[in-house]
Amino acid sequence: MAEDALIVIDMQNDFCPGGALAVEGGDEIVPAVNRLIEQFRHVILTQDWHPAGHSSFASSHPGKAPFETVTMPYGEQTLWPDHCVQGSPGADFHPALRWTTAELVVRKGFRTEIDSYSAFFENDHRTPTGLAGYLRERGISKVSLCGLATDFCVGFSALDAVAQGFSTSVVLGACRGIDLNGSLATMTQRMRDAGVALV
Ligand code: VGL
Ligand code: ZN
Numbered sequence: 001m002a003e004d005a006l007i008v009i010d011m012q013n014d015f016c017p018g019g020a021l022a023v024e025g026g027d028e029i030v031p032a033v034n035r036l037i038e039q040f041r042h043v044i045l046t047q048d049w050h051p052a053g054h055s056s057f058a059s060s061h062p063g064k065a066p067f068e069t070v071t072m073p074y075g076e077q078t079l080w081p082d083h084c085v086q087g088s089p090g091a092d093f094h095p096a097l098r099w100t101t102a103e104l105v106v107r108k109g110f111r112t113e114i115d116s117y118s119a120f121f122e123n124d125h126r127t128p129t130g131l132a133g134y135l136r137e138r139g140i141s142k143v144s145l146c147g148l149a150t151d152f153c154v155g156f157s158a159l160d161a162v163a164q165g166f167s168t169s170v171v172l173g174a175c176r177g178i179d180l181n182g183s184l185a186t187m188t189q190r191m192r193d194a195g196v197a198l199v
Pocket of ligand 1: 009010015048080117148149150151152153154
């Protein structure tokens with residue numbers, strides 16, 4: 001039987017108000033995400049999980065400020081404030097998130113030299129996290145995504161999910177975006193064009 005799974009993206013303290021890379025209203029979606037978690041038989045979480053000194057941190061690039069970009073061997077990379085450092089309180093899930101029923105936590109961005117927005121591939125779009133194989137082996141062919149941030153980790157995860165052949169929807173009411181230089185509108189259009197159902 002075809003099974004579906006909920007993938008909750010990066011519902012961590014650093015992406016909520018008061019955190020290092022706060023997404024506006026990031027904490028407001030926790031009740032909606034919790035309701036989704038209750039509705040799905042299979043729940044998977046992602047956790048942004050960077051070593052100190054990660055190459056996506058502006059602080060690792062002398063003279064660079066957060067939200068500027070650099071060219072990395074794998075392409076252009078936006079620089080961020082230090083966030084979601086492994087084991088830090090900012091990397092913990094939001095305290096009101098009811099995550100205990102989750103079957104799998106996919107940590108990403110744990111290699112110093114490469115960032116990973118997507119739950120499926122690192123930012124070289126080549127190095128897999130293993131999630132696609134996990135889903136296929138479990139007989140899951142349909143995924144719904146929610147969480148933070150719509151225009152980065154949720155969006156790139158959704159694009160990779162359809163490209164990997166999963167029937168994919170994004171629950172926009174349970175997402176919030178960063179919206180850097182129009183990135184929210186751009187990502188919304190890219191998801192639509194790719195065949196992601198926006199619900
Ligand atoms: C994210 C920027 C850097 C996200 C993670 O979860 O969307 N954005 N790291
Ligand atoms: Zn990150």
